Amino acid sequence: MGNVTECTNCTGCGACLCVCPVDAISMKESESGFLYPEIDEQKCTDCGLCKARCPILSYDSLIKSECRLCYAASASDEIRKNSSSGGVFSVLAEQIIKQHGYVCAAAFDENFILEHKITNDLNELGKFRGSKYLQSKAYVTYIQIEKLLKDKKKVLFVGTPCQVAGLKAFLKTDYETLFSVDIICHGVPSNKIFLKYLQEEISDVSNLKSFNFRDKKDCWNSELILSYELKNKDEKNYIKAKKSSYMCAFLQNLSLRKSCNSCPFTNTHRVSDITIGDFWGYKKDKRLKNDSKGLSVILLNSEKGTAFLSEVQANFNYIQKSNTKIAINGNIPLRMPFAAHKNSVQFFNNLDKMSLIENVKNCIDDRSDCAVINFWWSLNYGAALTAYALQEVINDLGKTCKIIDYKLPWVINLYKNSISENFAQKYLNLTGPCITDEDFAELNRKTEIFITGSDQVFRYKYIKYFFDKYLLGFANIDKKKIAAAGSFGIDCFECENEQDLDKIKQYFSSLDYVSVREKSGVSICRQLFNKNAEWILDPVFLIDRNKYEQMAAASKMNFNEKIVSYVLDENIEINKAYKYLQKKYDKDIVNIAKSGFSVEDWLCSIKNCDFFITDSYHGMCFALIFNKPFVCIVNKSRGKERFFSLLSYLNLENKAVDSVDELYDNDELFADIDYEHKINNQISEFKDMSVNWLKKALYSPKEVTKDDLIMKMNELNNEIITLKSEIDLMHKSNFLNKIFSVKKHRSGNTTHKVVCFLGIKIKFKSKR
Ligand SMILES: Cc1cc2nc3c(=O)[nH]c(=O)nc-3n(C[C@H](O)[C@H](O)[C@H](O)COP(=O)(O)OP(=O)(O)OC[C@H]3O[C@@H](n4cnc5c(N)ncnc54)[C@H](O)[C@@H]3O)c2cc1C
Ligand code: SF4
Ligand code: SF4
Ligand code: SF4
Structure with missing residues (x-):
């Protein structure tokens, strides 16, 4: 039947938790x-109820209505003082409580955890007043609300549209006494981010008395101001929103929940009876009066909502009918969701690694410590995961990191909607597109360390036309340049073009730290480039395997009891070998090479299969990471050295064959691998050494060497030569103009052409 793990745009409404008949669902906090x-598989009976009732998975069947009427309104000054807009919430809430009903809305507890709470006490309304710009836990009230509704009590529920949708999806019944109000919603950061902000920039929460996200000290529609009070002091403290890291992150869409960036509720088909918000478009309606103490917009979406407003109309200080179009034009979330800030991934990656203020500043200034160039875009699982792993290990080592968005021109069309694009959007912290020299110059202004690697960034065949990029020729002289696990792919450097080789040697000499992925790379660097290099592990080994397991868990595929084949260069011989393996293991074989699977599916296939066969270097790496029995068919044209360098370090050379024929009746090839006592320890030792190398490279100071200066001088020299020849060309064309030119000359009604050759002028009468 399936369950809510299929919901990739989960809003956290919690409806699924409340409908599960066997309590198999709990809500777990993500790193952000x-x-x-989270589903307890032991308890889950696969009834499918959570999936059927999830308001995101069943969005089309949610009851929605188009907002029909629009009002501008404001409550008394007393109410508005502590309300974020015109105080509509309070007017509606008071009415419901006076009618012996209940109000459910968001309020902080004493630890500044935001939760929805239920009250029927007018004196308690104060704690609900005012917007709190973070996600509230609303689902904790759903069951109690249902009970009240079943007892025929009136209930006013106020929340974000996804919370109203969550409540309605849970209730399923359209209760006559439920009044639902949703707020126009920009999106929400998490409570964790807010607490981090309080702790780092305001006060320990134990000493915090109050926090107001929208203090109307000056007025409602001027600069946004926050305020707070401490328990041990009487005065109120004010902070301009633009000076608050928390509010900058919120308003610039760095810190919003992922679902907010593609929120399906940001339009005029509303799930509530009434929608409320700030009337930002008020200036466009000449009828409206704004006294700067707060003006709300009220959108009426149902008969019930319309009737409720006419009941309370007299309780407003001011109410005026307006135009729905004006409200929509003035308020973006009534038209579309806010897109995530381009550095939102970076923001969440670094949430626990640095202070909020530093993180927000870096993201907004678009700065990062490191920028990495590699082949992440190349429609290849290994390349995408290598880039991700390098980004993560650099982050783990305490440096911020971006992956340079530099793609070869001919892949740009293939890239759209590819596995690489989907992966990059989710997991990579990309720079802006880097195409022109100016883009790279801009990158230099925002980055201190440039890194090339990993993968075959040293293979001439692949970088022939772009080695200035892959060998970091674009990095300024004062920038640190690191090659991390660069691979030559084969055991030599196959460049025969002398000019290129000279240039490549110069680029190599200006690298500050070089590590290579294959052992043979060490001697290539020494002999050809006169450079000391360290042999380190591919970055995919340098991060916790957990991260890949989490990615694999997002896949819906089932590879249990299967042999999985990831062979890029298939042929008849391989197909015969599949039959042999099928028979040998008595298992089905799944070929994933041309499946178009996502990276998550690809990882899941290796992690969960019973046996893995591949001709891919990274296929082999992940078989090792997931401790799988495997065999490699070495792909010579793609680079044999890549397999044997690592396999011989692990004494596993016998797991690779040069040709398919060697698969048959080869007991050694299929013998068990002792991961537990041997291989994992060896990998762990190599990993520690590799991470230490990277750490040293990242943290050692940059020294500008003689080679750097010579290269810079050569570059400048070349630029001077180019400029000189351009100037010469200009002079020549001036000279040509002098000896030969054609001009038009007009006298009265007659036009002549004057041809001038070597100072002799000849006049022709122009034809009309
Ligand atoms: C996260 C968030 C984003 C918003 N984005 C916009 C926007 O882009 N444009 C716009 O016009 N208006 C937005 N609003 C709404 C606006 O800020 C006011 O909340 C709204 O106009 C109601 O104001 P009021 O004066 O009537 O009542 P107030 O007294 O300000 O009432 C606030 C009401 O909102 C509820 N509430 C407060 N915080 C939360 C929360 N985190 N989750 C759920 N419910 C909450 C309270 O429980 C109360 O019922 C947003 C509100 C929030 C909470
Ligand atoms: S499928 Fe049914 S039992 Fe399983 S988690 Fe969903 S609601 Fe609960
Ligand atoms: S959107 Fe709500 S119902 Fe759907 S999975 Fe997320 S929490 Fe569950
Ligand atoms: S933007 Fe959409 S998903 Fe995000 S909190 Fe608001 S209603 Fe929910």
């Missing part, structure tokens, strides 16, 4: 602090 459902 947002809550997501």
